[in-house]
Structure formats: C-alpha cells, structure tokens
Amino acid sequence: MREKQIDKLKDYKYGFTTDIENVRAPKGLNKEVIEFISKAKKEPKWMLDWRMKAFERLKNLKEPNWQKPKYPKIDYQDIYYYSAPKSASEKPKTIDELDPKLLETYKKLGIPLQEQQRLNGIAVDAVFDSVSVATTFKDKLNEVGVIFCSISEAIQKHPELVKKYIGSVIPLTDHYFATLNSAVFTDGSFVYIPPGVRCPMELSTYFRINASQTGQFERTLIIADKGSYVSYLEGCTAPMRDENQLHAANVELVALDDAEIKYSTVQNWYPGDEDGKGGIYNFVTKRGLCKGTNSKISWTQVETGSAITWKYPSCILQGDNSIGEFYSIAITNNHQKADTGTKMIHLGKNTKSKIISKGISAGFSDMTYRGLVDISSKAKNSTNYTQCDSLLMGNKCGAHTVPYIKNKNPESNIAHEATTSKISEEQLHYCQQRGLNPEEAVGLIVNGFCKEVLQQLPMEFAVEAQKLVGISLEGSVG
C-alpha cells in the first residue's frame, strides 16, 4: 500500500523561529509609537509629518467590510508596530558584519546573503520584521545608476525621489489599511531605474516575519524612468504560530514613458494549521501607475500562503498606449481564505489590459476572484481581456467570481471569460490507472491549469513556484 502522506503542515518548511534579541516599540498604535518608528529610522521631519497626517486621517476611517472572508476584530492596540533585531538597529556596514543568526536564517530560507554564496544574477533586499538587514549587489547596480536599497535608506539618501513619488499612486487616504500603512510603515524596498537603463539583474526582496505579536507594514516604491526596464520579485515567509499576524503592505509602482516594470510575487506566508488556527492576515495594497505613454506594468502573483489573502494589484493606465497585465495563481487549502484580483483603470487612449486569473481551492477553503475593469470616456480604442478560471478539489471548498465592468467608451472593448472546473475522482482514477500516484496526478492537472501564469515568472523562480504549487495542495487528495 502507498505510504500515507505526511501532514501538510509539517511540510511548511519555513515555520521555524529565529531566537534573536529584539528592539521593539511599545505595544499599541499612537503618536509616540509613530515618533519612535520615525526616530529609529532617522527620518527627516517631512516624513514624520506625512506619517502623522496619515494617522490623523486614520481616525476617520473604518476598515472596509465588503470582502468575502470575515475575520475577528483586530485589536490595533495589541500589536507591536516595530520590532528589529538588536544587532540591526545599529546597521552594520557590510554583510559580513551581520549577526550570524540572521545569515543562518536567510540561508535556511534558501537566500544566502554572503558574497560567495549569493544567487547568480539576483540582487536581494532582506527585510526581517521591521527592518531591512541587508541588500546584495548594491555596488554593481550603482555602476549603471540603479538604486536598490531599503525604503528607510532611500528616505535619507534620496529624499527628492521619495518625496515626489510616495503616496502618488496610493493616496494617503485611500482606505483603512493603506492609511494605516502610511502612518506606521517600517521597511520595504526602494528601486529607481534611470532613463534608458535595462536593469542588469533581477531585483528581489525577501520578507520575513519573525517576532510574535508583531505586524509587518512593508512599504515598497519602484520607479522606472523613461525607457527603462526592471523585473522585481518578492518572496515572503513566517514562522508557525497560533496567533494571527497582520501584514499590511503598500506597494507603489511608477512607469514613465516607454518604461516597463515586471513585478512578481511568490507569497508563502504561514497559512495557519489544518484547523485554521494561526496564520498571516495578508491585507495588501498594490498599485501601479503607467504614467508615461507606451509604459507597461505587469503583475504576476503566486499566492499560496496566509490565513487570509486580501489584495488587488492594480494598474492605472494613464499614459496613452500603456499596457497593464495581471497574472495570478491563488491557492487555498484547509481553512485558508482569499479574496484577490485586480483593478484595471483605463484613462489614456489605446490602452490595453489583460487579466489571467487561476484560482484553486481545496479542503474547507474559500476563494474569491474580484476584479474591476474601468474604461473611462477618454480611453478611446482601449481593450481588456479577462480570463478567470477556478479549479475545485473536493466539495467542501468554495470558488466565486465577482467581475465589475464599467465601460464608458463605446469604441472600447471588454471581453470576459470564466470557467469553473473540478478535479473529479474519475479524473484521478484515470491518471492513477496510467501509473501516476495521486500527488503526481494532482500536480500534473494543477500545473496544466496554471501553466499560462507560471510561464510569466522569471525562469529562476518558475521551478520553485511550480514545486510550491504542488506542496500547497499536498494532503488535499486521497
């Protein structure tokens, strides 16, 4: 008889904790804590003022509640908003001076930071709880004028760029979680690609939540100047804990004339245990502005982790002839929930958008695709193509598709296709009759289902992502 499979959750190989001494802001959300964060990051006054403005606005905002996954009330006073390894609060000059425990942590996560072990052709910014602990290949990138550093460092060293673009895509008052992030954001990455430069490496940020009872408020800002190109990838993991932890990120992308940004996410936050206990609340605002003509922003996401995923990486197609793309694989298993999709806002003429969404639900999980396509009256001759496919495994999970379509331009064209299918016992039996075990069978079917999206990932990560897709569904058959 086939050996019964190992428990999926023992399989969350990133569930370990690093025992490291932390510096924390006092618990709770108040002015003092925001001042603490700003001070810890040695921010200029304008940044603190900006945070305070967000904090003031937050008082008049309420958490949105239109989403499908409901969650218990979050006590915002019961969260640590800043936690950093003690050794990193006085930031070392070089990676060799990093706390060995941190180096070991990233090595275990498959992201070696030391010079001799680095991943080839990929520059990494490593964010641990509330701080960026290291960024690799900085010098090499500097040579071509690419700035790749933590947002904290950018605020100090490139204030003119940060000032100009921060909040320019996601306004301070956008919605509750975006505003909360603006008040208390801690770290994330900053990228600037100068005009005409094709970034010579993949840029990548690796987010790690380690400390308990701590929220992570990541802020990332990427600017591709005229005629430039960058491909950026983020990965995320967290230890296994009984509590729910909040990750509320804001990511802003700006593409100027003829520039292209390719943004990929492989999200593998701790999903909670088999009974739905613990796991990350991944409430994220991601938005890209195609500001220039002929600009292009492409989002690719593989969302396999988190107890709840709630995010809509969006494109505002402001420049004429600009292009927005969204490729998504979202997988929920056990008691995970996801409400994810995109918004494509067509403002310029001849703008194009494409949405390919693949949702897979298994166990008792629930998945919603929610997407908006909005073509304004000025966006002449614009097109959208949406394809939304759901795959169900078993009959205790749910899949929902909620498209919102607003077309105010008669010369523009929107096409929407949706399918829902199920991996049936019969299909599995058929594959097994041909010699595949149930995991191989599911892997084959699921990878076939996701192929179009997996192909969008940078090659170095596509294989990893394919494996992750298989692992995320382990234990959901047989």
Next chain:
Amino acid sequence: MLKIKNLKADIDSKSILNNFNLEIKPGEVHAIMGPNGSGKSTLSNILSGKKGYKVSGEVLFENKNLFELETEERAHKGIFLAFQYPLEIPGVNTNIFLKTSLNAIRKANGEKELDAIEFLKLVKLKAKNLKFDEEKLNRQLNVGFSGGEKKKNEILQMSILNPKLSILDETDSGLDIDALKTVADGVNSLRKKDNSFLIITHYQRLLDYIKPDYVHVLMNGKIIKSGGPELALELENKGYENFN
C-alpha cells in the same frame, strides 16, 4: 495471470456482481458480452482499483492479491484499462500525459525513463500505426476529441505502455468500421504469448477482427455461459432476452 474467485461487489448495498469467476492465462484473449447494466464496467473498474465498491472474494494477478494494491501499483504491474468513457483533462497536454504515464510505469519497474526525443520517436510510430492524427497529441487530453478519437487515444496509450493485461471496456461502441479495424489491428499487434486481453463488448462485430479464445456471457452480475467464439454468434442471433 488473472484469477477471479467468487467475486462479489456491492454499491450502496445494491448487489452488482455475484459469485463471479474467471481465469485468464498468459496469451489468452477473453471476451465478455452482456446487456446494458449487467456489470461489465463494474468488473473493469474493480480490476483497475476504482474505489467506492464493497467487494469480497479473491482476485489474483500473477499470484498477488489485487485488493492489496493501489490503482497505480496495478498499472505498474501491467494492468491497463481502456475506459468506456475516457476522461477529459483540461490544461494537460496529451503528449505530456502519455510521457508522464510511460515514465511513471518504467520508473516503478526500475527501467530507464525516456527523454523527450526518445518518447516522441516512439509515440510518432505508434500514432502512425493507429492512423491517429499526430497533431491531436499536442492538444489537451481528450478535450474536444470526438468519441472515436477518444477510444483510439486509449488504444494508442495501450500500445505505448505494452501492458500484460489489457481490459477493453466497450472500446468498439461508437466506432465506424474503419476505426474498428484499426483498433483491432492495435490489439492484434500486441497479442503475444505473455499478453492477455479481456474484451468487453455487446456486439459480436469486434470479434470478427479479434478472434477470442473464450467468450463469456454476463447477466445480472454473473457469468451464465462460457464457450468459444461460436458463442458470440449464437448470442447475436438469439439476443440476450432469449438466451436464458
């Protein structure tokens, strides 16, 4: 090769097979004929390892208790079922499916897996023999295939996997006369002294092309009569109703 003793199968406490006995020796071709609902597909499902039946009795394949083997392990040991209704698997390329299947079986038997080039060479040859449109192999598995193409695809897989025991569940239903002949050729080309066949059909037509060694008549879940090829003709003349 295959010994079935006193097989009884229930589904939802409804008895479907009852006191079913059959022995197939290496190299033999057996045909089972029976009216709709007599339990033919149930038999092939149970032999292949499909879940959901309450079974008792004994089934030995090369002296191993089949009930102790998972479906894929039975496939590794050389049992092949050409499904009455082949499944569609959207998104999965037919060639990739065939290659994954062949290599899974080869691997389980300690044989070297075929690389893409070796595999394509093999599949091209087999497709040609079966007059199977190669272009279809680049499509999603069975999606948009006609009934006849699906059946031919089963025979193509059979000829690639070269199984010891092939069970064909009404592979002839819905085939035109040309396709019927090709399918028969496919079976006949695999007929060797170690390869056995269990051919399920309700028409004697197919048996004009594949000469069985034995014919069994299945009614209400048990074999009521066994004989040589002449039994098929007798059945065709009398019809099932008058056969009792």
